[in-house]
Structure formats: C-alpha cells, structure tokens
Amino acid sequence: DQQVKQNSPSLSVQEGRISILNCDYTNSMFDYFLWYKKYPAEGPTFLISISSIKDKNEDGRFTVFLNKSAKHLSLHIVPSQPGDSAVYFCAASAPGDYKLSFGAGTTVTVRA
C-alpha cells in the first residue's frame, strides 16, 4: 500500500528551530488527513488533522498545510522542543468508515 508516502525517514533539528515534515498521497478519494506522533513501545498519539476543504490548520506549535493540487501535506512544529523527538506518521482517510492509510513515518530528533 503506497498511497501515503513519507520520503524522509529521519529529520534532525536544533531545539527552538522549525521542524518541517512532508507527506505525499496518491489517492484522490482521501479527504481527511492526520498526523500522529509515536514513542517507542506506545501507540500512535493523535496530533492534528485537516479536512480537504481547508488548506491550513493550526494548533499551538503545530500547523498542518494541505496542497490538494499537489497531493501534498506538511507538518510544521515551531519551536521544536526535546520532547518532540519521536516518530511522526502521516495518515489519510476516505469517506466511508475512514480507515487510516499510514505513511512509513519520519523519525524526528531534536538536538539541544
């Protein structure tokens, strides 16, 4: 299942700087997009989402941007903090029962 792709397996960023995570999708039926954060030995934790009728959604330090024409979304974390070090998954869903299709994840490391 290659419908959701995260092409950067890892990202290293200095504390206080911006982290930008990218995600591409191929299924034009997707209309809802989510970002999850995962620590080792834990389940994915919901971070932020965006509907296809919007192009931006902001929640505190987290902002998600959606470019439907490019089938691309990104997550911005500003400022990055050490506790943000985790694996971040992009996920997408289509109308119906909204099962999630996940990307492979990007491991973010925030350096002090």
Place this chain on the structure above:
Amino acid sequence: EPEVTQTPSHQVTQMGQEVILHCVPISNHLYFYWYRQILGQKVEFLVSFYNNEISEKSEIFDDQFSVERPDGSNFTLKIRSTKLEDSAMYFCASRLDAGALGYEQYFGPGTRLTVT
C-alpha cells in the same frame, strides 16, 4: 482523559495456537479498528467494526482472524491458528462518529504478539 486500553501488553504464543487480544475502546465511540505494525514496517489496517458488524477488512484479515464485541465495552481480535508472520504490534483504535467534529482515531498502547 478517556483512553483506549489494551491487554495484554505482550503475548507470546506457539505457532498454531489461538490468541485473543483485548481492547476497551473509549466509551462513547462508535467505530472500532484493529491495525498492526510488523517490526520495521508501516502501520497496516486490518479491520473496522461498526454497529456490531465488520464494515471493512483488508486482505490481511483472512479466515484466521475474527473480531467480536462481546459486551458494551470490550472489542477483541482473535487469531485462530497463529503463524510466525503474525508476530507484530497490534493496535486497537476507536473513533467517535461525530461528522463535522472530525474523524480522528484514538489508539491504544498496543499488544506485542510474538509467535515462536
């Protein structure tokens, strides 16, 4: 804050044995899901459950798998005859059918299944 719980956290079983993984979704949620993540791979959808029946299942979810909501709170995944390749983290998730409020799924901590 309400959360999804899963038991056990780790299950070791021999090939060919039956296992049942347990989940308690968030109480007012209406959609329930199982996903799995094989080590080093993506999180994969297995099955969704709504209104006491399967609403969708993936190719992975073959006749060896079944789900049940035996009472008003539990949601179980059964694997009848486990194979080595069933070794994975199994995540339960639930979603509130809230339309305009969003379609976020909330995940449990997972059960690590090891088949030997």
